[in-house]
Amino acid sequence: MSSARDQILGSIRKSLGRGALEGEDAARLHRRLATPSRNLIPDRTAGLDRDGLARQLVGKLGEAACSVDEVASMAEVPGRIAAWLQRENLPARLVQAPALANGLDWSKAPTMEVKTGTADGSEDTSVTPVFAAVAETGTLMLLSDAPTPTGLNFLPENHVAVVRRSQVVGPLEDAWSKLRAARAEAGAAAAGAGMPRTVNLITGPSRTGDIEQRIQMGAHGPRRLHVIVVDD
Amino acid sequence: MPGSGPRVGLFVTCLVDLYRPTVGFAAVKLLEDAGCTVEVPATQTCCGQPAYNSGDMADTRAVARGVIDAFEGFDYVVAPSGSCAGMIHEHYPKLFADEPETAQRAQHLAKRTHELVSFLVDVLNVERVDAAFPGTVTYHDSCSGLRELQVKTQPRRLLGTVEGLSLTELPSAEICCGFGGTFCVKYPEISDKMVTEKARDVSATGAGTLLAGDLGCLLNMSGKLSRLGSGTKVRHVAEVLAGMADGPAIGEPGRE
Amino acid sequence: MQSTSRSFKQNAHHALQDATLQRALGNIKTGFQEKRRQVIAALPEFEALRDAGRDIKNHTLANLDFYLERFEERVTEAGGVVHWCRTPAEARQTILEICRRRNARTVTKGKSMIAEEIGLNEFLEANAIEPVETDLGEYIIQLRHEPPSHIIAPAIHVTREQIADDFRRHHSDLDPNRRLEEPRDFTDEARAKLRDRYFQADVGITGANFLIAETGSTVIVTNEGNGDMTQLLGKAHVVVASLEKVVPTLDDAATILRLLARSATGQEMSVYTTFSTGPRRPGDLDGPEEFHVVLLDNGRSAMLGTEFQEMLRCIRCAACMNHCPVYAAVGGHAYGWVYPGPMGAVLTPSLIGVEEAGHLPNASTFCGRCESVCPMRIPLPKMMRHYRTREYERGLAPGTVRAGLSLWSFLATRPSLYRFVTGMAAWTLGALGRRAGRFKSLPMAGGWTGVRDLPAPEGRTFHTLWAERQGAERRGSGGTGR
Numbered sequence: 001m002s003s004a005r006d007q008i009l010g011s012i013r014k015s016l017g018r019g020a021l022e023g024e025d026a027a028r029l030h031r032r033l034a035t036p037s038r039n040l041i042p043d044r045t046a047g048l049d050r051d052g053l054a055r056q057l058v059g060k061l062g063e064a065a066c067s068v069d070e071v072a073s074m075a076e077v078p079g080r081i082a083a084w085l086q087r088e089n090l091p092a093r094l095v096q097a098p099a100l101a102n103g104l105d106w107s108k109a110p111t112m113e114v115k116t117g118t119a120d121g122s123e124d125t126s127v128t129p130v131f132a133a134v135a136e137t138g139t140l141m142l143l144s145d146a147p148t149p150t151g152l153n154f155l156p157e158n159h160v161a162v163v164r165r166s167q168v169v170g171p172l173e174d175a176w177s178k179l180r181a182a183r184a185e186a187g188a189a190a191a192g193a194g195m196p197r198t199v200n201l202i203t204g205p206s207r208t209g210d211i212e213q214r215i216q217m218g219a220h221g222p223r224r225l226h227v228i229v230v231d232d
Numbered sequence: 233m234p235g236s237g238p239r240v241g242l243f244v245t246c247l248v249d250l251y252r253p254t255v256g257f258a259a260v261k262l263l264e265d266a267g268c269t270v271e272v273p274a275t276q277t278c279c280g281q282p283a284y285n286s287g288d289m290a291d292t293r294a295v296a297r298g299v300i301d302a303f304e305g306f307d308y309v310v311a312p313s314g315s316c317a318g319m320i321h322e323h324y325p326k327l328f329a330d331e332p333e334t335a336q337r338a339q340h341l342a343k344r345t346h347e348l349v350s351f352l353v354d355v356l357n358v359e360r361v362d363a364a365f366p367g368t369v370t371y372h373d374s375c376s377g378l379r380e381l382q383v384k385t386q387p388r389r390l391l392g393t394v395e396g397l398s399l400t401e402l403p404s405a406e407i408c409c410g411f412g413g414t415f416c417v418k419y420p421e422i423s424d425k426m427v428t429e430k431a432r433d434v435s436a437t438g439a440g441t442l443l444a445g446d447l448g449c450l451l452n453m454s455g456k457l458s459r460l461g462s463g464t465k466v467r468h469v470a471e472v473l474a475g476m477a478d479g480p481a482i483g484e485p486g487r488e
Numbered sequence: 489m490q491s492t493s494r495s496f497k498q499n500a501h502h503a504l505q506d507a508t509l510q511r512a513l514g515n516i517k518t519g520f521q522e523k524r525r526q527v528i529a530a531l532p533e534f535e536a537l538r539d540a541g542r543d544i545k546n547h548t549l550a551n552l553d554f555y556l557e558r559f560e561e562r563v564t565e566a567g568g569v570v571h572w573c574r575t576p577a578e579a580r581q582t583i584l585e586i587c588r589r590r591n592a593r594t595v596t597k598g599k600s601m602i603a604e605e606i607g608l609n610e611f612l613e614a615n616a617i618e619p620v621e622t623d624l625g626e627y628i629i630q631l632r633h634e635p636p637s638h639i640i641a642p643a644i645h646v647t648r649e650q651i652a653d654d655f656r657r658h659h660s661d662l663d664p665n666r667r668l669e670e671p672r673d674f675t676d677e678a679r680a681k682l683r684d685r686y687f688q689a690d691v692g693i694t695g696a697n698f699l700i701a702e703t704g705s706t707v708i709v710t711n712e713g714n715g716d717m718t719q720l721l722g723k724a725h726v727v728v729a730s731l732e733k734v735v736p737t738l739d740d741a742a743t744i745l746r747l748l749a750r751s752a753t754g755q756e757m758s759v760y761t762t763f764s765t766g767p768r769r770p771g772d773l774d775g776p777e778e779f780h781v782v783l784l785d786n787g788r789s790a791m792l793g794t795e796f797q798e799m800l801r802c803i804r805c806a807a808c809m810n811h812c813p814v815y816a817a818v819g820g821h822a823y824g825w826v827y828p829g830p831m832g833a834v835l836t837p838s839l840i841g842v843e844e845a846g847h848l849p850n851a852s853t854f855c856g857r858c859e860s861v862c863p864m865r866i867p868l869p870k871m872m873r874h875y876r877t878r879e880y881e882r883g884l885a886p887g888t889v890r891a892g893l894s895l896w897s898f899l900a901t902r903p904s905l906y907r908f909v910t911g912m913a914a915w916t917l918g919a920l921g922r923r924a925g926r927f928k929s930l931p932m933a934g935g936w937t938g939v940r941d942l943p944a945p946e947g948r949t950f951h952t953l954w955a956e957r958q959g960a961e962r963r964g965s966g967g968t969g970r
Contacts, residue, residue, distance in 0.1 A: 005572035008731070008785045012553045015792035021554050029554050029736075033702050036737035040540045042533045042746070062755075098773075118773040121683060137756045154716050172742040175949070195566070195703045197769050198720075200759035206713040207706035208675060209753065210625035210643055211651065213519035218673035219624055220679060221713025221760065244950050246900075250910050251943070253950035272954050275903040283893055285854060286885065287876030291897035298901055375855035408813045412853025414889075417935030419497070419851055421504055424939035425817040428852075455940035458926055483943035486922040 011152050017033075045136050045170030053135045053168045054229060060138025064204030067219065074103055074162075074230055080108040081127060081160055084226055090158060094125040099147035100162065118149035118204045119156055126152040126222075127160045131182075132175040133168045133227075138204055140227070141175045144198035153200050159222040161202075164232045172201075237267030237356070241306035243299070243320070244347070245313045246278040247447040248468075249257050255447065259312040259348050259476035265474075266356045273302040279316040284323065285413050300324070300337050306342065308355070309345040310471050314377020315413075317347040322380045347377050349445060350468055353386035360393035363475035370402045371469070372430070372453065374446035374481055378406060387445060387469050394472060400437045403475035404430065411452040427456040435462050441470045441481070454483040489607050489635060491840055493824035496847035503818040512645050513819050520641075520810040523754025524861070525550065527929025531750065541747050542865045544740045547803035548732075549792060550727060555701040555734045556783070566766025568779035576606035579784045582606065583693070586780055587617050590724055592690035598708060598715030599623040600695030601639055602728045602784055604826045605839070608693070619693075620685045622714035626679050631658050637820030639827065640752050640806040646818050648674070682714070692722025692776065696729035697803065697848055701880070702737040705763040706781060710749060713760055719906025719968075724778035727765065731783050732800040740764075744803060747863035751805040775795060787839050795874045800835050801864040808858035808868060813853055830858035830868045837875050846884055849875035911949050 002010070021029065025140055045056055054070075061068050070081050085092055093113035096104065101116045104127070119126055128148060132141040140161050144150045150178030153159060169175050183194030217223050240263055248255045256272075263270045280295035299320065301308045311317040321342050328335035352358040369391070377383035391399055410416060410426025417423075430453055434442050442451050442457070442464055454466035465481035480486055492499060503509055516937055528534045548555055560570040572577040579602075587595060595612065597603060597619055609619045609630070621630040623642035629636055631654045636642030645652075652668040656678055667673055686692075694715045698707040706727040708715040719725040735741050749755040768775035809815040809829025820828035825845065827835045833848040842849075847873035858868045879885050899906045921927055921944020929937045936942055 003572070004578060005573050007571050008783075008789055009553045011785070011789035012556075012731075012792060015789055015794070016550065016552070017793060021551065026554065029551055032736055033558060036702060036739045038739050039544065039743040041534055042531060042537075043720060044531075063756075064759075121687065139757050139761075144772060144775060145769075146773065148775035150716070150720055151774045154713050154720065165687065173739055173747070176738045176742065195705055195763065195765040196765070197566075197765055197772060197775050199705075199763040199765075200716070201757065201763075203755075203757040203761075204759050206711070206759055208624045208671075208712050209519070210623070210628065210641065211671040211674050212642070212648055213515045213644070213673045216675045217691060218679065219675055219712035219714065220622065220682065220717055229920070246910075248592055250914050250952040251945040253948060253953050254951040256954070272951070274951065274955075277900040277903055277906045278896075280900070282896060285876070286889060286893055287873065287878070287880035288885075288890075288893050288897070289877055289880075291893055294897060295900045300901070311582065375853070375857070379856040400694050406857070408853045408855035408857070410813070410853065412855070415851075417933075418889075419500070420935045420939050421497075421566045422500055422814055422817050422851065423853075425504055426813050427940060451943050452940065454943050455926065455936070457942075458941045459928075459939070480585070480925060483926040483941060485925040486918070486947065 041171045041173055042136065043168045043177050048135070048170060050165060050168070053170060054161060054165050056228065057133055057135040057138060057168050060135065061227050064138045066138065068227050068229060070229045070231070072231050074232070075105065075108070077228055077230065078104050078106045078109040078112065080228060082112050084160070085125065088224065091124050094127055095119055095123045095152065095156070096127040097129060097148050097152055099129050100127060105115045118151040121155050123156045125158040125160060126153045126156040127162065130161050130163050130167060132178050133163045134172050134175050135168055136171045139172065139201050140201045141197040142202065145196060148201065150198045151175055153202065157218065157222060158224045158226065160226045162229065163227055163229050165229060166232050237269065238440060239306035240268040240270050241281070241303045241309045242270055243276060243303065243309055243311040244272060245311055245316045245399065247451070251451065252447060254476060254479060255312050255468040255470050258468070258470040258476045259310070261474040261476065262348065262352060263354060265362070266352055267360050270286060271306070276302045276406045279319040279355060281315065281319050281413055284319065289327070296324055296327055296338070297334065299387045300334065300341055301335050303341055306344065308351065309341065310348050310350040310351050311345070314347045314374050314381050314383050314470065315446050315448060317345055318376040318380035330362065336415070347383050349380060349473070350366055350383045350386045351389060353389060358390070361390050363473055364395035365472045365477055366396040368398050368400055368439045369441045369443050369472070370400050370434060370437040371405060371446040372402055372409060372442060372449060373405045374444050374449045375408050377445050383415065383445060387472050391469070396443055399453050400439045402433055402437055404433045406413070409449045409453050411449045413448065416452060418457055431456045431460055431462060434464055438483040439464065441465045441467055443472060445469050452483055489604060491824055491825040491844055493836060493845040493848055496822060496824055496851060499822035499824055500818040503822045507649055508650065509645050509819055512647050513816055516644070516810055516816055517615050522806065524751060524810070527754045527756060534750070537743060537746050538863055538865055538927070539652050541744050541863055542801060544735060544743060545864055548735055549662060549797060549800055552731065552734070552792065555736055556731060558701040559699050559704055559734050561780055563766065566704050566779070568704070568766045570781045570783055573782055573784050574786070576704045576784070576786055579606045579728065579782050580608060580611045582782050583728065584611070584615055586724060586726055587612070587691050590690050592617055594618045594620055594685065594689050595691040595693055596620050596622050596686055596689040596718045596722055597626070598692070598694035598710065598718045600644065600728055601624050601638065601826060602695055603693065604636060605786065606728070606784065620682070620689065622686070622718055623710070623712060624675065627678055627682065628654060635821070635826070637828065638806060638809060641803050643819065667839040684855060686721040687719045689722045691724045691726055692718035693726045693728060694719050694960070696727050696733050698741050698744070699729055699734040700741060700763070701734055703765055705765045707741060707763050708760045709745070709761050711753070711759045716760055716762055719776060720774055722776055724780065725767070725776035726780045726782060727764070728782045728784065731785055732788055747750055748803055751807040751861065768874060783793065791838055796834065796838050796871055798866050799838060800873060801866055802831055802835070802863060805863055807861040807863065811857045811861045813855065813857070814853070834868055834871045834875070842875055842878055844885065846879050848877070850950065864872055907949070907951055911952055914945045914947060914949045918945045920944070922947065
């Protein structure tokens with residue numbers, strides 16, 4: 001008796017009227033996977049320089065219901081986060097991704113209560129870096145890793161994402177290229193062809209339209225997504 | 233001038249033949265005014281949609297063969313219906329997969345077959361009609377014409393040249409009226425819901441007359457409007473374009 | 489799920505009488521349709537992207553075995569397991585065994601139509617495991633013990649007042665004075681209620697919008713973030729997906745993502761698009777310890793190579809039902825099984841048989857709006873017609889329809905006889921109807937006149953009048969007269 005796997009593959013091949021692919025037919029498909037090519041990409045971000053991409057990103061983040069703050073350097077980030085929390089009437093405490101522990105100097109925002117790690121559901125606000133930001137649609141790409149745990153992206157009510165201008169790309173395909181390059185460099189090809197456990201593409205704060213199709217923010221994930229774009 | 237232009241076979245359609253010959257004569261007038269020689273093959277009956285949409289392929293093919301025979305040799309075949317023209321244009325070529333010779337003839341016919349108003353505008357480059365119609369009309373885009381044959385702007389362009397006519401767009405013009413051939417009698421309750429909403433939208437435009445390019449849809453909408461006690465008149469667009477809209481509208485009492 | 493597709497007509501009758509349902513369905517036009525229209529107008533490449541999406545899926549389906557094998561290799565490399573399941577029963581059993589191994593008492597669930605297709609919730613309950621739906625819409629209908637009525641908005645048939653009643657009935661700790669009126673009130677209540685459940689869950693089950701052969705990733709697309717919490721906080725992540733969800737590469741997924749959210753909710757991107765590859769990695773502070781993909785066939789491999797293969801391009805965006813006038817009239821439950829609307833009218837007979845679901849491909853006017861909005865350019869009306877043909881060939885069409893068509897065809901292939909009969913009919917009906925212009929009722933035409941008047945014909949057929957005109961012209965131009 002053959003396994004369910006063999007039967008399903010056999011049924012597919014029977015329906016397609018052929019056996020398992022071999023030789024050049026299979027080689028061609030292996031090449032398609034090994035060197036992925038791009039399909040049609042909208043013109044929207046074509047030819048934009050760094051300033052143009054940042055402008056496009058900020059506009060799209062706004063459309064996706066994010067709030068955006070633009071700052072000149074990483075040194076300004078803690079103060080700006082503290083000010084944003086105050087403006088929004090939110091408690092002056094947060095959890096930051098371990099990846100940011102060395103990058104953010106909280107001594108300039110002494111009233112802030114800051115812990116480092118992942119979220120356990122008790123925190124009001126998280127602060128994370130991103131891996132890339134897609135200007136085409138205002139989408140942030142975040143990767144899971146020890147210094148960037150995924151829980152921070154979902155459990156707190158408020159999520160602050162720190163985007164460096166050098167991380168802004170045009171279309172999603174550019175973010176994939178960047179990811180492939182980074183993983184190849186890190187020699188991470190063993191697990192999942194170099195994919196992190198989780199890649200989150202996040203476009204705005206959590207929402208639902210399940211009550212009579214009226215959009216309501218903060219369904220399960222963050223109610224607010226505040227993006228700080230840092231000029232680097 | 234009749235005679236100087238292409239030789240056109242008029243596919244009258246079974247509904248126009250049975251219900252509203254005025255539409256057929258309006259089509260003849262519009263085509264002749266545009267310089268065509270119009271002939272009406274006497275052996276034509278129906279395009280075969282009742283069988284085709286019921287899954288009865290044998291009868292569909294039998295009826296289609298008759299149409300293919302009847303319209304051999306014309307420069308163009310024109311129907312005052314997007315639905316029937318769409319049937320010939322879109323579907324006939326697919327009917328005869330096992331009969332290459334008939335398939336080729338079907339293909340040849342399909343290429344020459346057009347819906348009336350789009351034929352006038354897109355093929356004959358007619359830019360205006362010589363007609364007057366005092367009053368406000370609204371226009372429903374019948375589904376087959378709209379989606380199979382891209383009939384959308386052409387009737388509006390010609391209606392724009394009718395003296396005294398003003399067009400108020402129907403907000404849901406592209407939504408089906410609920411006719412659907414046999415659908416309207418197989419699922420009368422659902423059809424009723426659809427045509428009731430259509431009638432409500434038509435009334436809300438305040439237009440005195442509803443126009444469309446397919447008699448099936450027109451009979452359905454006219455029947456619902458009158459059942460609801462609406463005074464909106466209903467006509468085929470060709471009647472207005474041909475200046476032949478002085479007789480009773482669809483469903484109106486005839487003149488004794 | 490037991491199908492009630494056979495009683496589509498009765499289901500539709502009840503739906504049309506249900507004033508609350510009709511009010512809820514009224515939101516579709518201003519919601520989904522208008523939002524889709526706007527977002528597509530803002531992307532000039534949308535039509536070209538539809539072609540690209542169709543081509544990607546066609547390529548994948550033509551090489552489906554190859555891509556599934558590559559997908560499995562990558563999942564295994566990442567430390568996950570692919571479970572191949574031919575039938576719903578195999579899929580249910582596989583999931584149950586994973587749950588049992590982890591001594592699971594509760595499982596959280598992200599929205600999954602495949603879980604509906606295999607009847608997972610009832611099965612888990614019967615085996616003393618509590619499934620907790622976490623998508624707000626799914627949560628609502630789980631409280632109501634109803635199936636979803638829409639593939640992306642499962643509770644679209646429910647009004648706020650009904651949800652308020654459901655919450656008060658099931659949330660025993662809810663303060664009776666607490667206001668439940670605005671969407672925010674419901675969202676906050678469900679959010680608080682479900683928070684603990686994520687942490688309690690032993691297993692998190694999600695569906696998948698895509699499977700990526702290049703990387704062994706599964707992809708979910710949501711707006712709420714519930715699917716992410718489900719897979720992040722459960723100790724094992726089980727993905728249940730049908731096999732046609734695979735696409736070759738991340739770039740292929742990027743192309744189809746541009747179509748998906750725009751066609752579904754009218755967004756450029758849904759809020760959360762999440763690629764999951766294997767279980768938690770060494771050093772990770774969170775994430776599931778196990779990663780399973782339950783890959784379901786359930787008849788799909790047999791659809792390949794048939795006239796229904798193109799249906800396997802479907803990405804479950806729901807644009808077809810959002811634009812279907814029949815769906816808008818009767819809602820999703822009338823269709824009687826998991827998948828409603830035009831995609832359901834094709835997929836349901838493919839999966840459970842045309843004998844069971846024969847009504848669905850017939851309950852369409854062939855208006856073609858579904859095909860015109862389908863991001864994958866699936867020719868839905870064409871495939872519904874294929875089912876009608878199959879029904880007709882198998883003798884499943886009603887006898888009256890067959891008899892009527894035979895008579896009609898007999899006449900339509902005999903032009904002279906046809907002329908005679910239509911001439912008589914036009915004359916008779918014209919004479920009877922001339923005074924009123926229309927019939928309020930007519931023998932044998934109840935299907936028509938039950939709901940609308942039948943306009944009277946003008947009284948003579950076109951062909952009769954044309955023959956007279958031709959005769960007159962001949963006499964006029966012939967000149968010789970009599």
